[in-house]
Amino acid sequence: MSNLTELTISESLEKLRAKEISPVELTEAYIKKLEDNKKYNAYVTTVPEKALEQAKESEKRYMSGANKPLDGIVLGIKDLFCTKDIRTTACSKIIDNFVPQYESTVTQNLLDDGAVFLGKLNLDEFAMGGSNETSYFGPVVNPWSKDVKLVAGGSSGGSAAAVSANMCAGATGTDTGGSIRQPSAFCGVTGIKPTYGRCSRYGVIAFASSLDQAGPICKDVRDCALMLNSMAGFDEKDATSARVDVPNFESFLGQDIRGLKIGIPNEYRPDGLNEEIANYWDKAIEMMKEKGAEIVNISLPHTKYALPCYYVIAPAEASSNLARYDGIRFGNRVNGKNMEELHINTRSSGFGKEVKRRILVGTYVLSAGFYDAYYLKAQKVRRLIKNDFDEAFKKCDVILTPTSPIEAFAIGDKKMNESPINMYLNDVFTVSVNLAGLPALSLPIGLSKNGLPLGMQFIGKAFDEKTIFKASYQLEKSVNFKRI
Amino acid sequence: MAEYILESANGEKWEVICGLEIHCQIISKSKIFSSASTKFGEDANECVSFVDVAMPGMLPVLNMECVKQAVKTGLGLNAKINKYSQFSRKNYFYPDLPQGYQITQEKHPIIGEGKVFVDLSDGSVKEIGIERIHIEQDTGKSIHDIDPSRSFIDYNRAGVGLMEIVTKPDFRSPEEAGGFLRKLRSIVRYLGTCDGNMDEGSLRCDASVSIRKVGETGFRPRCEIKNVNSVKFAMQAIEAEAKRQLEIYENGGSFEQESRQFDPTTGTTKYMRKKEYAHEYRQFPDPDLPPLVLTDEFIEEVRNELVELPDAKKKRYVENMGLTAYDASVICENKEVAEFFEEASLGHDAKKVANWLMGDFFAMLNKKGVDIKNSPVSAKNLGKLVELISKDVISGKIAKDVFEIMVNTGDDPEKIVEEKGLKQVTDTSAIEAIVDEIIANNPDNVASYKAGKNNLLGWFVGQVMKQSQGKANPGVVNKLLKEKLD
Numbered sequence A: 001m002s003n004l005t006e007l008t009i010s011e012s013l014e015k016l017r018a019k020e021i022s023p024v025e026l027t028e029a030y031i032k033k034l035e036d037n038k039k040y041n042a043y044v045t046t047v048p049e050k051a052l053e054q055a056k057e058s059e060k061r062y063m064s065g066a067n068k069p070l071d072g073i074v075l076g077i078k079d080l081f082c083t084k085d086i087r088t089t090a091c092s093k094i095i096d097n098f099v100p101q102y103e104s105t106v107t108q109n110l111l112d113d114g115a116v117f118l119g120k121l122n123l124d125e126f127a128m129g130g131s132n133e134t135s136y137f138g139p140v141v142n143p144w145s146k147d148v149k150l151v152a153g154g155s156s157g158g159s160a161a162a163v164s165a166n167m168c169a170g171a172t173g174t175d176t177g178g179s180i181r182q183p184s185a186f187c188g189v190t191g192i193k194p195t196y197g198r199c200s201r202y203g204v205i206a207f208a209s210s211l212d213q214a215g216p217i218c219k220d221v222r223d224c225a226l227m228l229n230s231m232a233g234f235d236e237k238d239a240t241s242a243r244v245d246v247p248n249f250e251s252f253l254g255q256d257i258r259g260l261k262i263g264i265p266n267e268y269r270p271d272g273l274n275e276e277i278a279n280y281w282d283k284a285i286e287m288m289k290e291k292g293a294e295i296v297n298i299s300l301p302h303t304k305y306a307l308p309c310y311y312v313i314a315p316a317e318a319s320s321n322l323a324r325y326d327g328i329r330f331g332n333r334v335n336g337k338n339m340e341e342l343h344i345n346t347r348s349s350g351f352g353k354e355v356k357r358r359i360l361v362g363t364y365v366l367s368a369g370f371y372d373a374y375y376l377k378a379q380k381v382r383r384l385i386k387n388d389f390d391e392a393f394k395k396c397d398v399i400l401t402p403t404s405p406i407e408a409f410a411i412g413d414k415k416m417n418e419s420p421i422n423m424y425l426n427d428v429f430t431v432s433v434n435l436a437g438l439p440a441l442s443l444p445i446g447l448s449k450n451g452l453p454l455g456m457q458f459i460g461k462a463f464d465e466k467t468i469f470k471a472s473y474q475l476e477k478s479v480n481f482k483r484i
Numbered sequence B: 001m002a003e004y005i006l007e008s009a010n011g012e013k014w015e016v017i018c019g020l021e022i023h024c025q026i027i028s029k030s031k032i033f034s035s036a037s038t039k040f041g042e043d044a045n046e047c048v049s050f051v052d053v054a055m056p057g058m059l060p061v062l063n064m065e066c067v068k069q070a071v072k073t074g075l076g077l078n079a080k081i082n083k084y085s086q087f088s089r090k091n092y093f094y095p096d097l098p099q100g101y102q103i104t105q106e107k108h109p110i111i112g113e114g115k116v117f118v119d120l121s122d123g124s125v126k127e128i129g130i131e132r133i134h135i136e137q138d139t140g141k142s143i144h145d146i147d148p149s150r151s152f153i154d155y156n157r158a159g160v161g162l163m164e165i166v167t168k169p170d171f172r173s174p175e176e177a178g179g180f181l182r183k184l185r186s187i188v189r190y191l192g193t194c195d196g197n198m199d200e201g202s203l204r205c206d207a208s209v210s211i212r213k214v215g216e217t218g219f220r221p222r223c224e225i226k227n228v229n230s231v232k233f234a235m236q237a238i239e240a241e242a243k244r245q246l247e248i249y250e251n252g253g254s255f256e257q258e259s260r261q262f263d264p265t266t267g268t269t270k271y272m273r274k275k276e277y278a279h280e281y282r283q284f285p286d287p288d289l290p291p292l293v294l295t296d297e298f299i300e301e302v303r304n305e306l307v308e309l310p311d312a313k314k315k316r317y318v319e320n321m322g323l324t325a326y327d328a329s330v331i332c333e334n335k336e337v338a339e340f341f342e343e344a345s346l347g348h349d350a351k352k353v354a355n356w357l358m359g360d361f362f363a364m365l366n367k368k369g370v371d372i373k374n375s376p377v378s379a380k381n382l383g384k385l386v387e388l389i390s391k392d393v394i395s396g397k398i399a400k401d402v403f404e405i406m407v408n409t410g411d412d413p414e415k416i417v418e419e420k421g422l423k424q425v426t427d428t429s430a431i432e433a434i435v436d437e438i439i440a441n442n443p444d445n446v447a448s449y450k451a452g453k454n455n456l457l458g459w460f461v462g463q464v465m466k467q468s469q470g471k472a473n474p475g476v477v478n479k480l481l482k483e484k485l486d
Helices: A003-008 A009-017 A021-037 A048-064 A106-111 A157-164 A180-188 A221-231 A275-290 A301-324 A339-350 A353-366 A372-392 A414-418 A420-427 A431-436 A466-478 B064-076 B175-193 B230-248 B298-304 B310-321 B327-332 B335-345 B349-370 B379-390 B396-407 B413-420 B426-441 B443-450 B456-468 B474-485
Strands: A043-046 A072-078 A116-119 A170-175 A191-192 A213-219 A261-265 A292-297 A398-402 A438-448 A454-461 B005-007 B013-025 B088-091 B099-106 B114-119 B127-136 B141-143 B152-154 B161-167 B203-213 B223-228 B258-263 B266-274
Touching: A003 A021, A009 A021, A009 A221, A021 A048, A021 A072, A021 A116, A043 A157, A048 A116, A072 A157, A106 A116, A106 A170, A106 A221, A116 A157, A116 B396, A157 A170, A157 A180, A157 A213, A170 A180, A170 A191, A170 A221, A180 A191, A180 A438, A180 A454, A180 B258, A191 A221, A191 A466, A221 A438, A221 A466, A221 B223, A261 A275, A275 A292, A275 A398, A275 A438, A275 A466, A301 A353, A301 A372, A301 A420, A301 A431, A301 B088, A339 B088, A353 A372, A372 A431, A398 A466, A414 A420, A438 A466, A454 A466, B005 B230, B013 B175, B013 B230, B064 B127, B064 B161, B064 B175, B064 B298, B099 B127, B114 B175, B127 B175, B127 B327, B175 B203, B175 B230, B175 B310, B175 B327, B203 B230, B223 B230, B223 B266, B230 B258, B310 B327, B310 B349, B327 B335, B327 B349, B335 B349, B335 B379, B349 B379, B349 B396, B379 B396, B379 B413, B396 B413, B426 B443, B426 B456, B426 B474, B443 B456, B443 B474, B456 B474
Parallel strands: A072 A116, A072 A170, A261 A292, A261 A398, B223 B258
Antiparallel strands: A043 A116, A170 A213, A191 A213, A191 A438, A398 A454, A438 A454, B005 B013, B013 B161, B013 B203, B088 B099, B114 B127, B127 B161, B141 B152, B203 B223, B258 B266
């Protein structure tokens, strides 16, 4: 029954609750799929036996009627979430054999709701990258690839590819500058980066602490709502997690959107924007109009500074966050004649090129004499970007933009690898959301002429994911995207 | 105040400028950003959480107990409490610094300017300005002396809360710095915010020293003497460093700002490293910790928990209890001593209690090598002993014997006096009989006395006291002898 893996989470739950299928049966189907789809390199660690044990426990709960909200649902976990007794690597050589003795709050929440973990998903090293090519374990292959192997996007490339190729029902992702939304767009799946503070960062390996936020990648909007409900919530172990109630997101799906004001930012339609993407954007606007939404033109004037601002702040925080990988207490160590050499050897050998680049940039922008010109200036720009959104949301309820200016490209693409800037430019529609700490969801809008998925994103007010869910559910219905 | 002036070979007068930075380990059950215990003396790496060793994905969560302690200290040092403060990261690599950065407060410390009053030996009081106090995490401890080729690290201390107290460059002599350290230690102990044990490292001091010619304005380069671990060494280090600098200037030399170390065995300071500014700490606000915002209610709550501090106590002892300023400040320096004193003097003559406390009692503690908490003589019993003297039940001399017994047995002095029959004899007729007997048995001395050797009166008193086994009231003895002999 291989089509079990094609079910959405909500469809699976229905069948599980009706006892039409069992958690063990479901888990076995995914394990099979995992074997069949190894070519995508989506998983870096699999724990099928553990998953089956969890499935058996789940089965008992269904039999006794003590089943939980996500009981028996098979998930993949981005390998940035620490999972107790399961190797967690951040896809970096420096901790490629690290086994945490603790569980991240988000994954613990999912376990508490009965989820089954199949394994750990590939990502760009320490989530630094937009194509999954910086992973120590090699790039993820986009399941939509035809003749040429395409990237799955990044950094949550493994998560998006695994969901897209039915290797799990849903996956966790993290989004620092677009790392949930961009791979979701590339792989034709749906992913939401919640408001900063919505999900606990405890146990999530840090990239840039003020930007990192965990969220789900799923087959559709409803699944994202279900999964986010389980992942989210205040956590006293994370001082930046928000004491804000988590509404039942699913209850907003299907709600009427007549009169909903949808903002369209002028600045997101620069000259030379990919025509296909521009057309799909127009199409999405039309679809929302048909549903009775009101379209409002808005301005986010500081958008053009978002990328440079992001590429100062994120590396600055990363350079400090990654200082703990020094070969002393855990992870790999390369010895030297003295302490300083040990540090240098360990870090030189353990970190990949892109991570080193960002550590260098981050160290530079925080240095005495450069701090004011870079880091402090970037913080001020960040405030202006946030103010832009505050102003815009006085006129609209939710903002609609493309997720990425391009479709998935070939692994090893010459232009992308020529200069890191070319790769960074792909984040142009996503990073300002992180800088402002806002929630945003990407969903498939259709296929390009090359037959590759493209995505649209809804950006919401802080802690107003419910409006995003409401709007995207309606767009999803209109689009009726055909998954793999 | 006596000036502390150095004189160079050519007769120029130089003064010392000194400021202190004191790291105080905060008394709290758990560490400043984790729930691990702060217990001292546990086995290596027993008090360590995943946060303390900076495991991937671990996050700091501020322990409000440490915040409260810092606020309390600020209030105790008459300082401004900043309702908005911020944590920052000070980045550098060292094996005993697990995160690769220390969480501290740079631009926005929790406590602002304050002041401390220091009593000097000549009876004057010097005001020392506090620049700021910020809170931060301690590092682990590198251990290099277990194995010749390997180093070890104990992370028990990593993440313990510290208060860094920075003074203004207000010290002009080693004595002022020493007095300040003692006063500060006394205050934090009173407050219960730091145990102040310099030898255990729970209070560590860095001293910045420069000198300048008397009359010069502005400052010359300074050197920082790191990690001095006793008040005495701090004073010696400042003096030694000032003299070293003077010698350089005398020889027409100059020097750069640098960190130095005091070596107590040679009594000199030696070069450690170029001053911090050569370091690159890349400080920036810690994105894991939101700014710390204190409410007025919180600050008031802490203020209400404040105990009476040494300055206020001293004032009360002098004004209400009749103690001398010197006695009062000695007793107040140590909270336990002050508590003992207050208990002992309750209902009794406070001045006499103070005399006993600072005389025989301290001498006894010293001799026995015990601290006041373990004194064999309780405060209540010391008070009773003084009361027995005041009421003429026993003489001062007998009291010393009683005290001896109290030290050995811990007994109540009333009981001792009763059991041993040491009550002073004030019955005139009983004493008169002894006086008569002594006069009758010593006609020669009586004759000499009458011939003008007045100082023989003391000899007669002594004889009577001896005969009465010390129990005769010396006043009565004196009076009777004079009556009979004159």
